[in-house]
Amino acid sequence: xxTTIPGKxxxxxxxxxxxxxxxxxxxxxxxxxxxxxxxxxxxxINVSFIVPxxxxxxxxxxxxxQKTLAPYMDYAPQPSEKLHVTLYQIGYLRAGLPLSNxxxxxxxxxxxxxxxxxxxxxxxxxxxxxxxxAFPNVAIAEVHDDGQLRxxxxxxxxxxxxxxxxxxxxxxxxxxxxxxxxxxxVTPIVKVLRPFRTQPPITLTIDRAAMTLYYRGLGSxxxxxxxxHSVEDIIANLPLGVTH
Numbered sequence: 001x002x003t004t005i006p007g008k009x010x011x012x013x014x015x016x017x018x019x020x021x022x023x024x025x026x027x028x029x030x031x032x033x034x035x036x037x038x039x040x041x042x043x044x045i046n047v048s049f050i051v052p053x054x055x056x057x058x059x060x061x062x063x064x065x066q067k068t069l070a071p072y073m074d075y076a077p078q079p080s081e082k083l084h085v086t087l088y089q090i091g092y093l094r095a096g097l098p099l100s101n102x103x104x105x106x107x108x109x110x111x112x113x114x115x116x117x118x119x120x121x122x123x124x125x126x127x128x129x130x131x132x133x134a135f136p137n138v139a140i141a142e143v144h145d146d147g148q149l150r151x152x153x154x155x156x157x158x159x160x161x162x163x164x165x166x167x168x169x170x171x172x173x174x175x176x177x178x179x180x181x182x183x184x185x186v187t188p189i190v191k192v193l194r195p196f197r198t199q200p201p202i203t204l205t206i207d208r209a210a211m212t213l214y215y216r217g218l219g220s221x222x223x224x225x226x227x228x229h230s231v232e233d234i235i236a237n238l239p240l241g242v243t244h
Contacts, residue, residue, distance in 0.1 A: 013173050014133055014142050018197070021134040022190050027181035030137040031075060031226055045093035045215040047103060049115070049156040051149075052210055052234070053083040053176060058129055061202045062141055065132050066178050068196070069139050072189045074182025076225050082232045084212075085143055085174055088156040089166060093213060101166060105235075112211045112236035114159040119209060120242035122155060129176065130201035132193055137181060139193075143174035144201065152209065179227065211236040 053059060059080050066077040090111070091101035103111075127145040134140060143149065153172050157165055181189065213233040216226065 010144060010173070017135065017173070018133050021136065021186065024136055024186045026186060027184050027189070028136040029074070029181070029183040031180050032182070032223060044095060044102075045213050047090040047093055047108060048212055048214065049087040049090065049153075049238075050210055050212050051085040051087060051152075051206055052208070053085070053204070055204055058202055058204045059083065061129065062176060062178060065139070065141065065196065068192065069179060069189075072181065072184060072192060073139070073179050074184065074224065075180040076228050077179035078177055078227050082227070082230070083176055085149065085176055087149070087153045087172075087209060090160065090211075091164075091166060101164075108211065108235065111159050112238070115156060115209075115211065116236065116238050118155050118159060119152075119238045119240050122152065123241040124205055124207035125240075126203055126205050127174070128201035129204050131199055132178070132196045133175070134181075134189070134193065139178040139181065139189075140175040141178060142201070143176060143204075145174065148206070149174045152206075156209070207240050209238040209240070210234045211238065 053062070062083055063080060070077065090108075091103055093108070094102035094104050125145070125148040127143050127149065129141050129143055131142060132139060133142050150172055160166075211234070213231075213235055215231050
């Protein structure tokens with residue numbers, strides 16, 4: 001699904017994203033295409049570099065957006081403790097055979113050690129969070145910067161050997177996922193989101209990244225609560241601008 005305009009500004013990419021969403025007849029339900037059991041089997045433990053969102057003011061801003069959108073979503077929103085910006089998807093935690101894009105925990109520990117040494121030489125920076133926008137399946141908060149996130153993305157990718165590096169299909173479009181719509185008419189969602197598109201963004205200081213394991217939780221629960229029951233394990237904290 002092409003959601004960016006390669007070579008264009010980030011503002012242009014977000015504008016295109018909104019235009020495309022506004023023209024859709026219905027949202028896309030990307031969480032209910034298979035049974036819960038089959039989805040767990042097909043979706044192993046994902047490994048990614050992320051930027052966790054912990055700033056109280058930013059979390060409040062995102063929570064208010066989630067409350068506004070709640071009546072227009074079939075799924076409970078992304079829990080506040082799991083809000084993040086994805087920097088780079090490394091692959092999957094290896095379970096058994098050495099399949100493509102899979103890693104052992106020992107290998108991930110080596111990657112995180114390299115990333116920690118690299119990231120400590122990169123200074124903290126600020127970004128702007130907002131306004132709200134949407135992919136066909138999820139509501140998002142835009143993240144605007146002056147290229148620092150792309151620098152951090154390239155730094156994350158650089159610690160991975162060339163022959164095992166996952167090349168993104170499209171350029172990074174920084175965002176924070178708020179929640180999944182399910183299958184709903186788009187017009188009512190556009191009407192409720194449009195006033196929020198003109199609200200000023202909020203400032204966020206990014207002073208660390210993390211390596212995480214993300215997977216669907218075990219047990220019995222309603223599909224509506226799939227994000228609430230997902231598991232996000234931070235296996236490495238990676239501070240920026242560490243001085244000795």
